[in-house]
Amino acid sequence: MNKGNSNNRKRPAQQPPAGPPPPKHQTPVMEEEDMDEDVFIQQEEDLVNEDELILRDMEDREALADRMRKWKRPGLSPGYLNQSQSIVFQQLEIDYVIGESHKGLIPNASGPAAIIRIFGVTQEGNSICCNVHGFEPYFFISCPPGMGPDDISRFHQVLEGRMREDKRNNSVPKCILRVELVQKKSIMYYQQHSSQPFLKIVVALPTMVASCRGILDKGIQIDGIGMKSFMTYESNVLFVLRFMIDCKIVGGNWIEVPAHKYMKTTKNMSYSQLEFDCLYSELISHVPEGEYSKMAPFRILSFDIECAGRKGLFPEPTHDPVIQIANLVTLQGEENPFVRNVMTLNTCSPIVGVDVMSFDTEREVLLAWRDFIREIDPDIIIGYNICKFDLPYLIQRAETLKITEFPLLGRIRNSRVRVKDTTFSSRQYGTRESKEVTLEGRVQFDLLQAMQRDYKLSSYSLNSVSAHFLNEQKEDVHHSIISDLQNGNPETRRRLAVYCLKDAYLPQRLLDKLMYIYNYVEMARVTGVPISFLLSRGQSIKVLSQLLRKAKQKNLVLPNVKQQGGEQGTYEGATVLEARAGFYEKPIATLDFASLYPSIMMAYNLCYCTLVTAEDARKLNLPPECVNKTPSGELFVKSNLQKGILPEILEELLAARRRAKADLKEAKDPLVKAVLDGRQLALKISANSVYGFTGATIGQLPCLEISSSVTSYGRQMIEHTKKLVEDKFTTLKGYEHNAEVIYGDTDSVMVQFGVPTVDEAMKLGREAADYISGTFIKPIKLEFEKVYFPYLLISKKRYAGLYWTNPDKYDKMDTKGIETVRRDNCLLVKNLVTECLHRILIDRDVPGAVQFVKNTISDLLMNRMDLSLLVITKGLTKAGEDYENKAAHVELAERMRKRDAATAPNVGDRVPYVIIKAAKGAKAYEKSEDPIYVLENNIPIDPQYYLENQISKPLLRIFEPILKNASRELLHGSHTRAISISTPSTGGIMKFAKKQLTCVGCKAVISGKDQNQTLCAHCKGREAELYCKTVANVSDLENLFGRLWTQCQECQGSLHQDVLCTSRDCPIFYRRKKAQKDMAEAKVQLERWNF
């Protein structure tokens, strides 16, 4: 589909869902909801039917099948078949299913049990499905004091009885398999004793953990003890994660199943080449280091679909057919795709290097795609907005067409793809609605989601994302044209197919360019969660996974703290030192705390298990030298009494990062480098997210005592640094100047040492960093990194400066908080601000910058501004009537609909507009107009609006620290006095206007006998000069015209076909249109000289 608009198909982040949300999502900020969901293996007869159906279909499409068979995976080595070879594979996806216990592996088991399925790929490229048996779900409760073995067995019976009350649990002979007495310790609070008795409750099925927890939370009646409710421990851990933790498996690592320890399945449940059963205890999980840090050759499928929408409506699966599906398959680590094809409805001319498969019916297209997926057997499916659009659309379309055999796209034979709506919300990423499409055994990676998660961009359309990262503009075909192309001939359909292929290709390019596979696999390895969690869940599951792993080593258990919706504890955040706004023309040294929050946690041993409650503090009578009292008043024991788990996790993460960085320096091979760089980045992000985990009030295990202590230490350190710098670096202490701290943010302090050169500032910066670091507890360290020179400090979190890391040459211009990328600003603002900063900071030419602003404002007022610079764009997120207030873009969309419903923007599209001159007193929302319409009809824009509402604020922000009377100087000078307005060619008074020729030179009306003259009598004799001006204008326009239109030909990749693209995101779209129009007008002017 038309990816130019794809970002709009989703509601913008951070907005509450429009309609009434389903009740279960009503909790305000929910980190995430982790619930196991049991999937039962379906009945045998289904399976047979399914296979027969497929066979029949295959016969029909023999030729197609042959074509696809070419791409089969390499054959299996015989060593696997006779089980004499150990299987080593990289796992990508782990899930579980409920099935009969495996009699061969566990002889005495009975009834249904959870079978864990690990999907992966071997080094040879064989796909693997490993069914792991014998792993049982469990959780802990603290054992009430005085419970003996008899009490435990009675407790077991009561619990079993209560579980039986729920009919759903009747399918299993026993719900509670065992209750064991174990010695554990809770992670919460500092405890002097080494362990306590806990009960480990082992249940039959993973979902029973939750229902059992519910029963225990409410309380149960136990003979001899009475009604009692229990605090549960680790009852909120997903079954798969539990399995991974217990087997020491981390996301995307290599697993080995030794020879003879596995049994090949007799009846394959999956389409994997090799499916086998084994016991969980036989698995060998390899630490992802050395040899096992490599990547298996997975198959990555990138695809895109096109739908033929009806005029003026966005395509809906219930009405609009899927007309094309383009696919590219790439082997991980290889540069070029080895399969390129496109499936089209109706004939399509061939495309070089691409397998074009044409079909007569939509049914055939869909089924061909299903067969293709099955043959190619991709491990990872990528695309742009596939999770919210392409996949659900295909499935719903198949439903509409009643193609029941279509949604068998996963790796499991008889399992249909399920679609459900999900809401993902997290503090960090905001609330997002999404659709979850389960494709068992295949990892989905939606580049749009990844982009929104990892980058702050002004637009997330595929076009602008690829322009940003790949420096490539993408042709954008408006969805109203797609149907026309489809209904044309094989050539126009080919045109569409080329476009569709490009949309399938760009996500793959992005994936490669941004090294997503490496980065995400490394992140999964570092944090220990499956790869699929990384995109679909927030940060906290990653920290939880690490915490659980560490806790297990230490024999600690994590309580399941009841989530307290709504009651949000707050604490004081980071500190920001008062910013002394100004333009600093002396070097400003920046002292940064390296990984401040992790360092604080390590330095002060802040952890769940080192926290001393106020009550305990009194009771335990701890010696003061063994505890730290944090500035926020909490007590934590020092590491000599109890080493914290969080500090240990952090130490490991940071040590691993240091190692990765050191290796990175050594590494030569670009692939190895990519892996290492991905790793060090993952480690850094993970370390920083630990603090957030403790502060997530509705998270898995919030502990505000820790997070508030961290920030309080942080504040103290910033203050401390400021004080030390300003005390030490003074003329009294023998320095040349008094140092001055001009600004400080969360983890950095900006110091003006008063020295004139970057070199000297660097020396002093380094000295200060060393000196101050010495006063902190290790590993808190103040580092000197960079010097800003010159530095324009506007206010807190807003500054710009030249960034120097070596004294000879600046690295770049660094800006923060200066809104140059905001979407609802026109391009003019961005250009103006960037250019001014450039002139001020790099050219050191403040008068030049002022002059530039004046010229720009004059151009604006004189109607010489390029229209594309004035276009403002806003997303139309809901229909007009749903908006409470009238908004410019909504009103415009309505007006455009009245003009032409086919090309008017729909909900989900972005609406570009300019503000035009209107009657006095017109509301701002009435003044919006379509830029194309403005161009075509010479409608005058409203320069005052742009001056006041767009450019004045950002400009004043920059210039106020530099100029006195900035506002008067810039916005009200003599350059604002001349204005010129274009004459509209339609509407209103123009109907009564009469056109008259004017002199080219002086605009005097030429009348009477001179009718056919170009110049008035007065201007005769100036021909040469005036002609030069006219012809120079034509010449400039011709130049522009040529360059713009050939650029578009280049983008569309064809010389012999007309350009169709209507990408309004493209920086030259309006210019191209305007050049065409201006050219025609200028030619007419030039004609007048041919007398």
Add this chain to the structure above:
Amino acid sequence: MSSFLDIFVTAQGNNLSNAFTSRLSSHNKPPPPLDTFSLHCPPLPARCFHSPISTELPTLAMTAMDVDTDMIQRKQSLYQSMDEMFEIQKEMYKGQQYSQIYYIRLHLIRTLIYSLLPNWKPHLPVCTVLGLEEGKECIIVGTLYKHMKLKPTILSEYSKERTVTPLVTPDNFVHPDDNLVLEDESGRVNLKGNILSPSVYVTGNVVALHGKETSGGDFLVEDLLEAGLPPQSDLPNKSGEDKYVVLVSGLNVGSSSSNPLQLQLLVDHITGHLGDEKEQLSAAQIVQVVVAGNSVQIQHGLLNGQNLASKDQSKLSEPIKELDIFLTQIAAGIPIDIMPGYNDPANFALPQQPLNRCLFPGSAAYNTFRSCTNPHFFDVDNVRFLGTSGQNIDDLGKYSKAEDRLEFLERTLRWRHLAPTAPNTLGCYPFTDRDPFFIESCPHVYFVGNQDKYATRILKGSEGQVVRLICIPKFSETGVAVMVNLRNLECHTLSFGTQISS
């Protein structure tokens, strides 16, 4: 610059101003205005001169009016302009794009190439790009497209933020990683193989390729066929007398490099006011002068659309007035063609339209003055001339490589196309019904203006074509004009040196 003039005036002031007035007085009868677009210029009346002997120059003014036996007759020639193919009159910008011009070009040259195929490789089938089958040897004909890593794009100008270090603009954008693609109406295919060198070809060439599709979907080129030199009419009878056409370019009047003395010397020489009788006799053999572009340099900064102060107004028109004076001097004696160039007050896109006559109130009064298009196509005594002011060759120089400039000229002839890089990197009008740059018949003289240095050679075609290729240097920098002998296409230079300091 003005100091040059001063020095010059003190040295030879008298002589020159006399010569100047004498010439004007002898020919100051304004001829009837001539329609510049008329195709056939009538044979020119012979202009007559006295034999000015340099030492006796002062007497010239007195003897100007009396015609006596000493007269040297300027030779005559037959001139025919064929510029109408480059004229854009009724055509307007109506939203047309560039696809048509590529389409027409492909069609024109492909038809030509098809006719050559039976003599080239008759056994091979001809395919379209879409009809390619893996491994099957065949011939495909299409437009080349060159992917260029270094090619500057307008997009990067707009979309990238201003970089800290300004981009250097190299004068050649060829990179070893460039690769060629062949396109016809049906599609594109990547070209592989060592036969086809990407540094030679440019986007817009139409060629036939022999080869086969590889398993990777590329086309492995084994051989290549270009359209080749166009057919040529016979060179007129060689026994005739010597007649010369003077080619000059890059006068750049008004620029800092322009030297008025040098230019005046040129004018005086060809009008026969310089040197002894022998020299005048040779000057009398000049039958046509062609000014191939960049005659004036106007300060572009003055043309930004704002109203000009009167000082700037005159700054703008001063160089044009100066040029008009020079042109008038020539036009009074010899037919002169002036072509617009990159710097001239003309439109930008090729074909550049004739400079407007209102710029030259003086010279435009003569029917010997013709304002022509660029490219310019004309016959003098049935010797066929084709030339440009240099943009087509300069652009090839940016986007491809050759041993020397003449090779570019040779290539454009062999490609049958004057400006293959238009419209891709060279501005051109979006024609919808023709490609005026297609070379239908082979010229005898093919010249380009505004080159760094003078170069020439004879190109011989397989069907007996003989073409004189000429690079005309910039006069303002070299002081060199080129003389072509119509009798035998021989070529020599006229150099004008002015050493003032010595």
